[in-house]
Amino acid sequence: MSNIQKAFADKKAFIPFLTAGDPNLDKTYEYILQLEKAGAALIEIGIPFSDPIAEGPVIQAANVRALSAGCTTDKVFDMVGKVRQKTDIPLVFLTYLNPVFKYGYERFCARCKEAGIDGLIIPDMPFEEKGELKEIARKYDVDIISLIAPTSKERIETIAKDADGYIYVVSSMGVTGVRSEIKTNVKEIVSHIKAVTDVPVAIGFGINTRAQVQEFWQYADGVIVGSAIVKLIEKYGENAADAIGDYIHQMIS
Amino acid sequence: MSKGRYGIHGGQYIPETLMNEIHNLEEQYEHYKKDPEFNAELQKLLEEYAGRPSLLYYAKKMTEDLGGAKIYFKREDLNHTGSHKINNVLGQALLAKKMGKTRIIAETGAGQHGVATATAAALLGLECEIFMGKEDTIRQALNVYRMQLLGAKVNAVESGTATLKDAVNECMREWTKRVDDTLYVLGSVMGPHPFPMIVRDFQSVISREARAQILKAEGKLPDVVMACVGGGSNAMGMFYEFIKDESVRLIGCEAAGKGVDTDRTAATIAVGTEGIFHGMKSYFCQDEYGQIAPVYSISAGLDYPGIGPEHAHLHDIGRAEYVPVTDDEAVAAFEYIARTEGIIAAIESSHAVAHLLKLAPTMSKDQIIICCLSGRGDKDVAAIARYKGVDLHE
Missing domain, CATH: 3.40.50.1100 (Rossmann fold)
Known part of the structure; x- marks a missing residue:
C-alpha cells in the first residue's frame, strides 16, 4: 500500500492545503504539524508560483506573500525534509508545471523522493501532457494526481483509468476559492469515476463548511480544503496555529 | 505528446x-x-469593414535617406481600428x-x-x-x-x-x-x-497580400521581411507565406526595454529560457526556479515574458532571426518615420523600424526590405511626450 492510499484506508479523509512559505517556511513547518494533529489525513503543500492560473484571489495572494518572503523550491524541499523527520502523514505538492520543468523533471522527482513527498498535483498539466513527466515520477514513487472537472464528461474514464494516488475532483467551474453553494453535479461525476477505478476520490474547490464536508464524505473518499485555511493564515499570519486547529476540529467533528 | x-x-x-x-x-x-x-x-x-488589402507602401524618402535597400512598409496601421x-x-x-x-x-x-x-x-x-x-x-x-x-x-x-x-x-x-x-x-x-x-492562419493574410504585392511591384521576392515581436502575431502573419522562400531573411524585433543586459527588458529570445506557461512550451523570461520574470518595455504591446511557440521553433531551426531593440532606439525610430515619411507608427512597430534603420544602409540598392507597420501610433503620442519630458497639459 502506498503512503497516499493509507490516507484513505479506514476513514474518510480530510485534506487541507496550504501555500509553503506563507508567511514563512518555519511557520509552514509548524502549521503542517498542526494540521496533522488536528486530524488531517493527507496534506497538500503549494510550491508558490508567480502566475497560478487555476487559483482564485486568496491563494494567489498567498503565492505573492510566499515569493516576496523569499520562498524557493529548494527551501520548500528542505522544509519538507524536516517535516518528514516528525511524521509519516502523506504529503503532496501542488504547483504549476513550469517550476517543475525548470527544476528538471528528474531532479525534481528525485528530490521529492528524498524529502518524502508522495504525490504531485499540477493543475496546468492535463492528461494529454502528462506523458513527459509520468514515467519519471513513477520511477521515484511519486504519484501524479489527476484532476477531473465538471466539464470532463467523456474524458472521465480515460483519466480515471490512468490515475495514481487519488483523483482530485474539481467541484466547480473556475478557480479555487470559497463558495457558499456548489451547484455542479459532483455526485454523478464521482459515481462515474467509481465505476471505472478503485483509486480514491477527493473533492476540492470551494469547500469551506462542515455541511459541505459531511455531504461529500457520503459518496467521496475525501474532501480538500484550501482557500478557507489560507484565509486564516492570511488573517493571523505567524499566529495562525490555533485558528487552523480549531477550524479543522469544527469541520470534521 | x-x-x-x-x-x-x-x-x-x-x-x-x-x-x-x-x-x-x-x-x-x-x-x-x-x-x-x-x-x-x-x-x-x-474587405468591406477592415479595409483590406492593406497597402504595400514604397518609402522613397527613407530609402534615399538611408542609402541602401529599397524599403517597403506593409501598412497594417491603416486597417480599421488601427492595427x-x-x-x-x-x-x-x-x-x-x-x-x-x-x-x-x-x-x-x-x-x-x-x-x-x-x-x-x-x-x-x-x-x-x-x-x-x-x-x-x-x-x-x-x-x-x-x-x-x-x-x-x-x-x-x-x-x-x-x-x-x-x-x-x-x-x-x-x-x-x-x-x-x-x-x-x-x-x-x-x-x-x-x-x-x-x-497565425488569420494573420497570414498579411504575408499573402505582401508577397503578391511585392511580386507585382518589383517582379521579385524581398531580401528581408521584418516585424516587431511580443507574442508575435503580426510577425507570424508577416513571415508565414515567406517561410518557404528560403532566400528571404525573416527578422523579428523584440523589445529590449532598457537593454538586454538589464533586468528591465522583455526580449524573450535574447534572455529567455525554455519553459511551460500560458498553455504552451516555448521560451520565457524566468528565474532559475521557473518563476516568470517581471518584464519591461516602453511598449505595452510587447511587454510580455514569452513568445509564440512557432517563433521559438523558427528560432531553433535558424529560419528566423530575432534581434533586441531598446526603448531609446524605438522612440528615435518613432520620431524618424514621423518626420521622414509622415507616418505616426505604433511604438510596437517602431521597434521594427529601429532595426530597419540599422539594417537598410548595410544592404545594396537592388535589395528589398518589407517591414510590417503593425499599428498606428496615435495611442502612443502622450506616452512618447512623457518619455521625452514634454508636458502636454492634457
Whole structure:
C-alpha cells in the first residue's frame, strides 16, 4: 500500500492545503504539524508560483506573500525534509508545471523522493501532457494526481483509468476559492469515476463548511480544503496555529 | 505528446476544466476553415469593414535617406481600428458566432487587441469583456475609453505585475468560470493549441497580400521581411507565406526595454529560457526556479515574458532571426518615420523600424526590405511626450 492510499484506508479523509512559505517556511513547518494533529489525513503543500492560473484571489495572494518572503523550491524541499523527520502523514505538492520543468523533471522527482513527498498535483498539466513527466515520477514513487472537472464528461474514464494516488475532483467551474453553494453535479461525476477505478476520490474547490464536508464524505473518499485555511493564515499570519486547529476540529467533528 | 507542436514547442498545458472546450474549438475551427460560406463572410468583412488589402507602401524618402535597400512598409496601421489585430479578431469573432457563443473575452496589452475585439463584438452582436493590466489601463487610458465606447466591459487586472501576462492569466481564469457561452479570443500566436495556429492562419493574410504585392511591384521576392515581436502575431502573419522562400531573411524585433543586459527588458529570445506557461512550451523570461520574470518595455504591446511557440521553433531551426531593440532606439525610430515619411507608427512597430534603420544602409540598392507597420501610433503620442519630458497639459 502506498503512503497516499493509507490516507484513505479506514476513514474518510480530510485534506487541507496550504501555500509553503506563507508567511514563512518555519511557520509552514509548524502549521503542517498542526494540521496533522488536528486530524488531517493527507496534506497538500503549494510550491508558490508567480502566475497560478487555476487559483482564485486568496491563494494567489498567498503565492505573492510566499515569493516576496523569499520562498524557493529548494527551501520548500528542505522544509519538507524536516517535516518528514516528525511524521509519516502523506504529503503532496501542488504547483504549476513550469517550476517543475525548470527544476528538471528528474531532479525534481528525485528530490521529492528524498524529502518524502508522495504525490504531485499540477493543475496546468492535463492528461494529454502528462506523458513527459509520468514515467519519471513513477520511477521515484511519486504519484501524479489527476484532476477531473465538471466539464470532463467523456474524458472521465480515460483519466480515471490512468490515475495514481487519488483523483482530485474539481467541484466547480473556475478557480479555487470559497463558495457558499456548489451547484455542479459532483455526485454523478464521482459515481462515474467509481465505476471505472478503485483509486480514491477527493473533492476540492470551494469547500469551506462542515455541511459541505459531511455531504461529500457520503459518496467521496475525501474532501480538500484550501482557500478557507489560507484565509486564516492570511488573517493571523505567524499566529495562525490555533485558528487552523480549531477550524479543522469544527469541520470534521 | 499532444497536438499543436512546433518542434518541441507548443502543446496544450491548461487546466482540465478547459480541455473539452479547447478540443471543441479545434474541431469547429477545422470545420469552418474549410467552409466556403465562412470564408466568404470573413473575406467580405476583411474587405468591406477592415479595409483590406492593406497597402504595400514604397518609402522613397527613407530609402534615399538611408542609402541602401529599397524599403517597403506593409501598412497594417491603416486597417480599421488601427492595427493588424482586426484580422484575427474578425476571424475568431465570426468563429465564435458560428459556434453559438454569445460572449467573447480577451486580454489586451496596449489596448489594440482589446479595441479590435470590442469592435468585432459590437459589429457581430456579441457581449464583450476585456482584461487589461492596471498598469496598462493607465499607460493606454484612451484605449480603455475606446473599448467602453464600443460597449465592452473593461476589467483592470491588479494581480502580479498588472501588465499583459496578468491580463492573460485573468482571462484564462475567467474562461474556466464560463466556457459554455464564451470564447476566449486570444490576441497573439500563443497559448494552448489551437490558438497559435488559428491566430497565425488569420494573420497570414498579411504575408499573402505582401508577397503578391511585392511580386507585382518589383517582379521579385524581398531580401528581408521584418516585424516587431511580443507574442508575435503580426510577425507570424508577416513571415508565414515567406517561410518557404528560403532566400528571404525573416527578422523579428523584440523589445529590449532598457537593454538586454538589464533586468528591465522583455526580449524573450535574447534572455529567455525554455519553459511551460500560458498553455504552451516555448521560451520565457524566468528565474532559475521557473518563476516568470517581471518584464519591461516602453511598449505595452510587447511587454510580455514569452513568445509564440512557432517563433521559438523558427528560432531553433535558424529560419528566423530575432534581434533586441531598446526603448531609446524605438522612440528615435518613432520620431524618424514621423518626420521622414509622415507616418505616426505604433511604438510596437517602431521597434521594427529601429532595426530597419540599422539594417537598410548595410544592404545594396537592388535589395528589398518589407517591414510590417503593425499599428498606428496615435495611442502612443502622450506616452512618447512623457518619455521625452514634454508636458502636454492634457
